[in-house]
Amino acid sequence: MPVMNMVQALNTALREEMERDDSVVVLGEDVGRRGGVFLVTEGLIDIFGEERVIDTPLTELGIVGFAIGMALNGLRPVAEIQFIDFVYEAFDQIVSNAAKIRFRTGGMYNVPLVIRSPCCGGIKGGMHHSQSPESYFIHTAGLYTVMPSGPYDAKGLLKSSIRLDDPVIFLEPKSIYRTVKEEVPEEDYTIELGKAKKVLEGGDVTVVTWGAMVHMVKSAAGLLKDKLGAEIEVIDLRTLFPFDKDMIVESLEKTGRLVVVHEAPKTLGLGAEIAAFIAEHHPELLYGPIIRVTGYDTPFPLAHEKLYMPNIARLYLAVKKVLEY
Amino acid sequence: MPVMNMVQALNTALREEMERDDSVVVLGEDVGRRGGVFLVTEGLIDIFGEERVIDTPLTELGIVGFAIGMALNGLRPVAEIQFIDFVYEAFDQIVSNAAKIRFRTGGMYNVPLVIRSPCCGGIKGGMHHSQSPESYFIHTAGLYTVMPSGPYDAKGLLKSSIRLDDPVIFLEPKSIYRTVKEEVPEEDYTIELGKAKKVLEGGDVTVVTWGAMVHMVKSAAGLLKDKLGAEIEVIDLRTLFPFDKDMIVESLEKTGRLVVVHEAPKTLGLGAEIAAFIAEHHPELLYGPIIRVTGYDTPFPLAHEKLYMPNIARLYLAVKKVLEY
Amino acid sequence: MSLLGRVDIDPEKLERATGLYRIIDEEGRVVGEFPDIGDEVLRDLLHYMIRARVLDEWLLRLQRMGKVAIHAPNKGQEAIVGAVYPLRPEDWVFPSYRDLGVYLVRGMTEEEILDRALYNRDDPLRGSDFAIYGHRKYNMIPTPVPVGNQIPHAVGAAYAMKYRGLDTITMVMFGDGATSRGDFHAGLNFAGVFKTPTVFVCENNQWAISVPLKRQTRAPTIAFRALSYGVDSIRVDGNDVVAMYKTAIDAITQARRGEPFFIEMVTYRLGSHTTADDPSRYRSEEEVKRMERYEPLRRLRKYMEEHGYLREGEYDEIYKMYYDHVEKAAREALEKPPLPEDVFFENVYGDKIWVLELEKEEFYESLGIMKELGLEVE
Amino acid sequence: MSLLGRVDIDPEKLERATGLYRIIDEEGRVVGEFPDIGDEVLRDLLHYMIRARVLDEWLLRLQRMGKVAIHAPNKGQEAIVGAVYPLRPEDWVFPSYRDLGVYLVRGMTEEEILDRALYNRDDPLRGSDFAIYGHRKYNMIPTPVPVGNQIPHAVGAAYAMKYRGLDTITMVMFGDGATSRGDFHAGLNFAGVFKTPTVFVCENNQWAISVPLKRQTRAPTIAFRALSYGVDSIRVDGNDVVAMYKTAIDAITQARRGEPFFIEMVTYRLGSHTTADDPSRYRSEEEVKRMERYEPLRRLRKYMEEHGYLREGEYDEIYKMYYDHVEKAAREALEKPPLPEDVFFENVYGDKIWVLELEKEEFYESLGIMKELGLEVE
Ligand SMILES: Cc1ncc(C[n+]2csc(CCOP(=O)(O)OP(=O)(O)O)c2C)c(N)n1
Ligand SMILES: Cc1ncc(C[n+]2csc(CCOP(=O)(O)OP(=O)(O)O)c2C)c(N)n1
Ligand SMILES: [Mg+2]
Numbered sequence A, B: 001m002p003v004m005n006m007v008q009a010l011n012t013a014l015r016e017e018m019e020r021d022d023s024v025v026v027l028g029e030d031v032g033r034r035g036g037v038f039l040v041t042e043g044l045i046d047i048f049g050e051e052r053v054i055d056t057p058l059t060e061l062g063i064v065g066f067a068i069g070m071a072l073n074g075l076r077p078v079a080e081i082q083f084i085d086f087v088y089e090a091f092d093q094i095v096s097n098a099a100k101i102r103f104r105t106g107g108m109y110n111v112p113l114v115i116r117s118p119c120c121g122g123i124k125g126g127m128h129h130s131q132s133p134e135s136y137f138i139h140t141a142g143l144y145t146v147m148p149s150g151p152y153d154a155k156g157l158l159k160s161s162i163r164l165d166d167p168v169i170f171l172e173p174k175s176i177y178r179t180v181k182e183e184v185p186e187e188d189y190t191i192e193l194g195k196a197k198k199v200l201e202g203g204d205v206t207v208v209t210w211g212a213m214v215h216m217v218k219s220a221a222g223l224l225k226d227k228l229g230a231e232i233e234v235i236d237l238r239t240l241f242p243f244d245k246d247m248i249v250e251s252l253e254k255t256g257r258l259v260v261v262h263e264a265p266k267t268l269g270l271g272a273e274i275a276a277f278i279a280e281h282h283p284e285l286l287y288g289p290i291i292r293v294t295g296y297d298t299p300f301p302l303a304h305e306k307l308y309m310p311n312i313a314r315l316y317l318a319v320k321k322v323l324e325y
Numbered sequence C, D: 001m002s003l004l005g006r007v008d009i010d011p012e013k014l015e016r017a018t019g020l021y022r023i024i025d026e027e028g029r030v031v032g033e034f035p036d037i038g039d040e041v042l043r044d045l046l047h048y049m050i051r052a053r054v055l056d057e058w059l060l061r062l063q064r065m066g067k068v069a070i071h072a073p074n075k076g077q078e079a080i081v082g083a084v085y086p087l088r089p090e091d092w093v094f095p096s097y098r099d100l101g102v103y104l105v106r107g108m109t110e111e112e113i114l115d116r117a118l119y120n121r122d123d124p125l126r127g128s129d130f131a132i133y134g135h136r137k138y139n140m141i142p143t144p145v146p147v148g149n150q151i152p153h154a155v156g157a158a159y160a161m162k163y164r165g166l167d168t169i170t171m172v173m174f175g176d177g178a179t180s181r182g183d184f185h186a187g188l189n190f191a192g193v194f195k196t197p198t199v200f201v202c203e204n205n206q207w208a209i210s211v212p213l214k215r216q217t218r219a220p221t222i223a224f225r226a227l228s229y230g231v232d233s234i235r236v237d238g239n240d241v242v243a244m245y246k247t248a249i250d251a252i253t254q255a256r257r258g259e260p261f262f263i264e265m266v267t268y269r270l271g272s273h274t275t276a277d278d279p280s281r282y283r284s285e286e287e288v289k290r291m292e293r294y295e296p297l298r299r300l301r302k303y304m305e306e307h308g309y310l311r312e313g314e315y316d317e318i319y320k321m322y323y324d325h326v327e328k329a330a331r332e333a334l335e336k337p338p339l340p341e342d343v344f345f346e347n348v349y350g351d352k353i354w355v356l357e358l359e360k361e362e363f364y365e366s367l368g369i370m371k372e373l374g375l376e377v378e
């Protein structure tokens, strides 16, 4: 099995889906000759031509609005937003149309659209190349939201997203585009949306996380064991909406302690929904508080981003708190 | 003291602030001769002229982007979005600029801007005249979000918002624009942002809510007492971000039971943050689950909106559950 | 790419974009070259326009009765039927909310429109929103209420048609106010860049609720704006249905060849913006009176009567026939039961998701409680 | 409002918007009427352009050293200084991220620019974002990174100036790519409708990263697009600093009278889009070579040397002088300590809010833990 990084895995998924199905097209700023600024679409234009790998004018509203039209008329567009921080011009098209056309039209039309985009921090991108805005999409009925943490999942999840008949916001943590490498099967495979993955077994504290934070959390396991005697169970959510409540509940039945880690700002980050869900439906499973280790409620800074983001020290504090309660 | 409805109270607040301070201007679609589609700006153009009460072209992005420019250069614009459901075209300007200019410029510039808009359901407005999108703003660092539930608060909160040096999203529940009437002082007064109001004392269950739901919840108190023997304590949040955590905690110290009621869809509605905050910082105060009575995670429907929205039956169920736990 | 060159503007295109194309003037006189259209087409256009006007009146009445949530009157703009008439059924239409005539030309019946307006059991849009109409079987996409949203959709759908090798096109309608939105800008720009088979019809009725055109834009004309995206355009007397029809034929032909085209339909909104509006606040009765002279049905009727296409009294007979038809249809539609109570859980996602399944449980429980406690919520 | 009229386009405006205004051609020859500008102005323009180029080189170097997060080279576009030079200090500038010369003309020093680029302790923007520059004391608003966002701001600020009775104006810069954004559309439209004192400068450098102009828009010219908003415009050879300067004087005069003006600056981006870009993927070396001939410094130098404004070797001396200056400034800026660790909690809100106070507590605790456990996070 070839070893790939996430960029290669995504590129492969796109290529294979385009080979499989003529209705899959790719569009966005600089996705053609440039291959996307992170090269996720590299080479596709040579294989599929510029009618299928479409460099667009510089407007996110246009990209998404145009892609919705394509999706209505039988295509399966995969629209790239160059950085998710720039998606907001398209917010109206996403919230009022992509998410609502099935409902508005009584199910007569649907929007098989994937909006994929680099997200999250860790590359000194500053305010507008580092954001984790998944909450905006998760709060919007009608959308799926997905964020893989590695090449294998990236390929399988992107394929599932492309084949889905509803819109998917597909977020790619850019800091691990090239740093995480895995064996990725050359065959076609998909990963079911809505299913999380247990990436570490442990009996003391359940840590729910996703994206690049999965690796930060995993890397802290040894330290937490050493210093706090705690074995953490790490759940990689993968699909952020609808999230895999069952795996979380099952793990909590064992550990009784929950920490959620995400890069997005704390207030109404997805951690809030996970905590609220447990507090509403399974309060009996908890020994103590649910702690959230998250981005702070400030814009994403250029200076000291590693202190701003969830890090080992902050996770340590959280695990300590849930253990000590 | 004159008795006013909310439209009159808001209109008075605008007029008084404009009289007080030349830098306050009003802009939006149809705010001039038309007086706004709900008449909140009625008559202002006659007093202040069309340079200060500005009918704009039909673009929410333009309204907000233009208003930000005004705010940078010394004005205090109050921008009306005709219905908050149409704010999304302006989302980039709100999230990337209004909320972030202070931070981006190291505090050299700030944006004293109020975006006011009719919100919420209850008038058979269907998908795009009924939404409660406060979560999008609450999740965005740099903004205040406010929603009054009656004329007195509306006047005081709008004045505070206009005088604040940071952007405020000011949401007006349109279903109670004319139905709720109160005595409203003719003098100048303000209401501090960030402070909730206890609208009903009770020892058994804390119900946190805001906007038009305050009235629904209050109207249910008798039934809940009769049928369930429960006295509810009702907190009207008024400012949604930063919300008044102290009043909630204080009430929970007494009741130990929490229900949150809001019109916004459940997933990542503000109820999630309130629940998560308690679950994180005050788990010891709770007897059982925190129940959220909210809009469902669907678009807002035209058909059967009263069944879709939080209603007495749904509140009854929630209170029953927290009591029975 | 040249740093040196100058760019020439085709004077003919400029002329079309800034002139005003018309065939029948406001008194029913022929002032342009009359196209070779059969009697039948002329009668069809007349009938559609009358049907639109009758239905408009009925929807206004039903709204006043509290049966229809809201209605956006289309009186004065009925000549839009001329733009749609030459389309093929396989072409796609993205209408505006003020387009009763469009819905009719596409084949929607009065019965279907009423089921929709009243969102009864047979509403194909399942009670989702007010004042929007459309149906897959007519290749007419129900419009989003946020103004202008449908414009890039029409361009993207046209791209898909071209990509798929179809010879169909898309047509999209919107108002003068919509030209200010980002959706318009992106839609026109993409159409220009990608040469999509799209016909844009801007129904410039001089007002966007209370905002007059000159407050909306200082564009010389809206058709001129289209040129600035590299999209050919024409400015037409939009109250002249024959001019609209002729223009549309040319526009559709050009689109089918793979080039977008833009029609500025210069017209006037005679009614209120919607039933929720009160135009007396912002425009004079006198202006409306003056504009009534230009309205499209009056002039078509004049022309047809004077040229022997309509005998005396025939217009009124036709009118009455449609009036009676709608009266009956309205009665029937009003009698139909409402949509099921849990209708809003449908069509959010194609697949079942646990979040909604859980919420549905609570919902049914709440219906039970309502019965149990005798609560009236609706 | 008329349903009947035609609309005439002023042929002079059309000519200015589609022609190409130039004074000095690529070989330094005078091809237009040379304006009456003093020697000093000419020297100033030259010096600013050289300073911009030198600083550009240094920022590229510092980026390669890993000290600067990212840099957007402005090589080839230095003639933008001509647009800013005639402004008054009280006027407001909303620059783009590719505008080193603009920052310098406004009074920012190389030292200040370097503090910003390196976001050291003295960074006035407190480490908020990369590749943006500005300062209140120069009435220059640091640009938002999302392309085009600043355009409506410049229009709104200009409205405020007019409203407040000031005689200042705003000037805003942006690229050809930015013209596709909703912000451009809204900004131009508002300027046209409200007649704001705004000068727009579109730096049309033929590329938006890898997207060439013809893929960005099929507008005949960008200046033509401006006309479609009722905004007067001119298309200028943007590599001719004298033409830029002369144009700006006229534009600023018009804006100060309360009418917006739009300058399409036709230029060419000689470098990569940013230091993160690899232009060899999408454009040929040959094209760049060809365009080098047109670049603005070369031609100004030629003109000045041939007309006796510069003696032999003087250009190189000036260049060296600025080079040495920046070298020293860079060394000093690099030695300055970083911003405080908790800097990102500043300037989110004007007032203290409990949410951030609580988060700060956790933050300081985490700094303590890092020390305690010897963790290296940064
Ligand atoms: C994005 C958005 N903003 C505001 C509204 C409220 N609104 C509905 S129609 C309308 C005016 C539309 O004017 P125009 O485009 O000229 O169409 P017309 O109604 O004249 O046919 C407005 C402001 C809306 N529906 N969508
Ligand atoms: C809204 C938005 N989308 C995408 C980007 C990424 N991006 C940065 S610059 C750029 C191209 C800008 O081109 P142009 O406006 O011509 O300016 P130039 O860089 O050529 O000076 C892009 C796509 C961005 N910064 N903002
Ligand atoms: Mg109109």
Ligand SMILES: [Mg+2]
Residues within 6 Å of the ligand: D175, D176, D177, D203, D204, D205, D206, D207, D208, D209
């Ligand atoms: Mg460019």
